Amino acid sequence: MTTANIMLYVDKVEENADFWKKYLDFKETERFDFGDSISIVLAVSPTCNLQLFNIDFIKKNSPEVAAHKPSLLFDVANFDELHEHFTKDDHPVGDIMMVGDARTFNFPDVDGNYYAVREAKE
Structure with missing residues:
Protein backbone atom coordinates (compact mmCIF):
# COMPACT_ATOMS: atom_id res chain seq x y z
CA MET A 1 0.00 0.00 0.00
CA THR A 2 1.26 3.48 -0.87
CA THR A 3 0.47 6.47 1.33
CA ALA A 4 0.56 10.06 0.09
CA ASN A 5 1.94 12.57 2.57
CA ILE A 6 0.98 16.13 1.63
CA MET A 7 3.28 18.64 3.31
CA LEU A 8 1.77 21.99 4.31
CA TYR A 9 4.02 24.86 5.38
CA VAL A 10 2.24 27.00 7.97
CA ASP A 11 2.99 29.72 10.51
CA LYS A 12 1.31 27.97 13.45
CA VAL A 13 1.68 24.19 13.39
CA GLU A 14 -0.24 23.41 16.60
CA GLU A 15 -3.13 25.79 15.83
CA ASN A 16 -3.42 24.46 12.27
CA ALA A 17 -3.44 20.87 13.54
CA ASP A 18 -6.27 21.78 15.95
CA PHE A 19 -8.15 23.41 13.06
CA TRP A 20 -7.97 20.28 10.85
CA LYS A 21 -8.93 18.02 13.77
CA LYS A 22 -11.91 20.21 14.67
CA TYR A 23 -13.42 20.80 11.24
CA LEU A 24 -12.48 17.76 9.16
CA ASP A 25 -11.99 15.29 12.01
CA PHE A 26 -8.45 14.39 10.91
CA LYS A 27 -6.58 12.31 13.49
CA GLU A 28 -3.06 13.04 14.69
CA THR A 29 -0.86 10.02 14.00
CA GLU A 30 2.67 11.32 14.58
CA ARG A 31 4.52 14.28 16.01
CA PHE A 32 8.15 15.15 15.31
CA ASP A 33 10.28 17.42 17.48
CA PHE A 34 13.08 19.18 15.61
CA GLY A 35 14.29 21.12 18.63
CA ASP A 36 13.20 24.61 17.59
CA SER A 37 10.18 23.36 15.60
CA ILE A 38 7.62 20.56 15.46
CA SER A 39 5.84 18.73 12.68
CA ILE A 40 2.45 17.07 13.08
CA VAL A 41 1.07 14.32 10.84
CA LEU A 42 -2.70 14.09 10.46
CA ALA A 43 -4.47 11.13 8.85
CA VAL A 44 -6.89 12.23 6.13
CA SER A 45 -7.66 8.65 5.06
CA PRO A 46 -5.90 5.29 5.29
CA THR A 47 -3.72 6.28 2.32
CA CYS A 48 -3.34 10.05 2.71
CA ASN A 49 -1.85 12.32 5.39
CA LEU A 50 -1.30 16.02 5.88
CA GLN A 51 2.05 16.79 7.49
CA LEU A 52 2.28 20.29 8.93
CA PHE A 53 5.67 22.01 9.08
CA ASN A 54 6.54 25.45 10.38
CA ILE A 55 7.27 27.67 7.38
CA ASP A 56 10.33 29.23 9.05
CA PHE A 57 11.80 25.74 9.59
CA ILE A 58 11.29 24.98 5.89
CA LYS A 59 12.76 28.33 4.80
CA LYS A 60 15.87 27.54 6.86
CA ASN A 61 16.26 23.88 5.83
CA SER A 62 14.69 23.67 2.35
CA PRO A 63 14.32 27.21 1.02
CA GLU A 64 13.78 25.98 -2.54
CA VAL A 65 10.33 24.55 -1.62
CA ALA A 66 9.18 27.09 0.98
CA ALA A 67 6.97 29.02 -1.44
CA HIS A 68 5.17 25.93 -2.78
CA LYS A 69 1.55 25.69 -1.68
CA PRO A 70 -0.69 22.90 -2.87
Whole structure:
Protein backbone atom coordinates (compact mmCIF):
# COMPACT_ATOMS: atom_id res chain seq x y z
CA MET A 1 0.00 0.00 0.00
CA THR A 2 1.26 3.48 -0.87
CA THR A 3 0.47 6.47 1.33
CA ALA A 4 0.56 10.06 0.09
CA ASN A 5 1.94 12.57 2.57
CA ILE A 6 0.98 16.13 1.63
CA MET A 7 3.28 18.64 3.31
CA LEU A 8 1.77 21.99 4.31
CA TYR A 9 4.02 24.86 5.38
CA VAL A 10 2.24 27.00 7.97
CA ASP A 11 2.99 29.72 10.51
CA LYS A 12 1.31 27.97 13.45
CA VAL A 13 1.68 24.19 13.39
CA GLU A 14 -0.24 23.41 16.60
CA GLU A 15 -3.13 25.79 15.83
CA ASN A 16 -3.42 24.46 12.27
CA ALA A 17 -3.44 20.87 13.54
CA ASP A 18 -6.27 21.78 15.95
CA PHE A 19 -8.15 23.41 13.06
CA TRP A 20 -7.97 20.28 10.85
CA LYS A 21 -8.93 18.02 13.77
CA LYS A 22 -11.91 20.21 14.67
CA TYR A 23 -13.42 20.80 11.24
CA LEU A 24 -12.48 17.76 9.16
CA ASP A 25 -11.99 15.29 12.01
CA PHE A 26 -8.45 14.39 10.91
CA LYS A 27 -6.58 12.31 13.49
CA GLU A 28 -3.06 13.04 14.69
CA THR A 29 -0.86 10.02 14.00
CA GLU A 30 2.67 11.32 14.58
CA ARG A 31 4.52 14.28 16.01
CA PHE A 32 8.15 15.15 15.31
CA ASP A 33 10.28 17.42 17.48
CA PHE A 34 13.08 19.18 15.61
CA GLY A 35 14.29 21.12 18.63
CA ASP A 36 13.20 24.61 17.59
CA SER A 37 10.18 23.36 15.60
CA ILE A 38 7.62 20.56 15.46
CA SER A 39 5.84 18.73 12.68
CA ILE A 40 2.45 17.07 13.08
CA VAL A 41 1.07 14.32 10.84
CA LEU A 42 -2.70 14.09 10.46
CA ALA A 43 -4.47 11.13 8.85
CA VAL A 44 -6.89 12.23 6.13
CA SER A 45 -7.66 8.65 5.06
CA PRO A 46 -5.90 5.29 5.29
CA THR A 47 -3.72 6.28 2.32
CA CYS A 48 -3.34 10.05 2.71
CA ASN A 49 -1.85 12.32 5.39
CA LEU A 50 -1.30 16.02 5.88
CA GLN A 51 2.05 16.79 7.49
CA LEU A 52 2.28 20.29 8.93
CA PHE A 53 5.67 22.01 9.08
CA ASN A 54 6.54 25.45 10.38
CA ILE A 55 7.27 27.67 7.38
CA ASP A 56 10.33 29.23 9.05
CA PHE A 57 11.80 25.74 9.59
CA ILE A 58 11.29 24.98 5.89
CA LYS A 59 12.76 28.33 4.80
CA LYS A 60 15.87 27.54 6.86
CA ASN A 61 16.26 23.88 5.83
CA SER A 62 14.69 23.67 2.35
CA PRO A 63 14.32 27.21 1.02
CA GLU A 64 13.78 25.98 -2.54
CA VAL A 65 10.33 24.55 -1.62
CA ALA A 66 9.18 27.09 0.98
CA ALA A 67 6.97 29.02 -1.44
CA HIS A 68 5.17 25.93 -2.78
CA LYS A 69 1.55 25.69 -1.68
CA PRO A 70 -0.69 22.90 -2.87
CA SER A 71 -4.24 23.50 -3.99
CA LEU A 72 -6.32 20.93 -2.12
CA LEU A 73 -9.87 19.82 -2.82
CA PHE A 74 -11.57 17.57 -0.27
CA ASP A 75 -14.48 15.35 -1.32
CA VAL A 76 -16.71 14.98 1.74
CA ALA A 77 -19.91 13.06 2.41
CA ASN A 78 -21.01 15.38 5.24
CA PHE A 79 -20.98 18.44 2.98
CA ASP A 80 -23.88 20.39 4.53
CA GLU A 81 -22.83 19.57 8.08
CA LEU A 82 -19.27 20.74 7.44
CA HIS A 83 -20.44 24.05 5.94
CA GLU A 84 -22.78 24.55 8.90
CA HIS A 85 -19.95 23.76 11.35
CA PHE A 86 -17.85 26.59 9.93
CA THR A 87 -20.86 28.93 9.88
CA LYS A 88 -21.98 28.28 13.44
CA ASP A 89 -18.43 28.92 14.71
CA ASP A 90 -18.33 32.21 12.76
CA HIS A 91 -15.28 30.88 10.89
CA PRO A 92 -14.97 32.38 7.40
CA VAL A 93 -16.48 30.08 4.78
CA GLY A 94 -17.44 30.59 1.15
CA ASP A 95 -20.96 30.33 -0.19
CA ILE A 96 -22.13 26.99 -1.51
CA MET A 97 -22.09 27.07 -5.30
CA MET A 98 -22.35 24.71 -8.22
CA VAL A 99 -19.17 23.91 -10.15
CA GLY A 100 -20.12 21.61 -12.97
CA ASP A 101 -22.51 19.12 -11.45
CA ALA A 102 -21.08 19.33 -7.91
CA ARG A 103 -21.78 21.59 -4.95
CA THR A 104 -18.63 23.23 -3.57
CA PHE A 105 -17.41 25.83 -1.10
CA ASN A 106 -14.06 27.05 0.17
CA PHE A 107 -12.60 27.98 3.55
CA PRO A 108 -9.35 29.37 4.96
CA ASP A 109 -7.22 27.75 7.65
CA VAL A 110 -5.86 29.76 10.58
CA ASP A 111 -3.03 31.12 8.39
CA GLY A 112 -5.43 32.31 5.69
CA ASN A 113 -4.63 29.55 3.16
CA TYR A 114 -7.74 28.56 1.21
CA TYR A 115 -8.98 25.02 0.54
CA ALA A 116 -11.96 23.72 -1.41
CA VAL A 117 -14.67 21.21 -0.51
CA ARG A 118 -16.79 19.26 -2.97
CA GLU A 119 -19.81 17.16 -2.11
CA ALA A 120 -18.86 13.50 -2.50
CA LYS A 121 -20.86 11.44 -4.96
CA GLU A 122 -22.58 8.50 -3.37
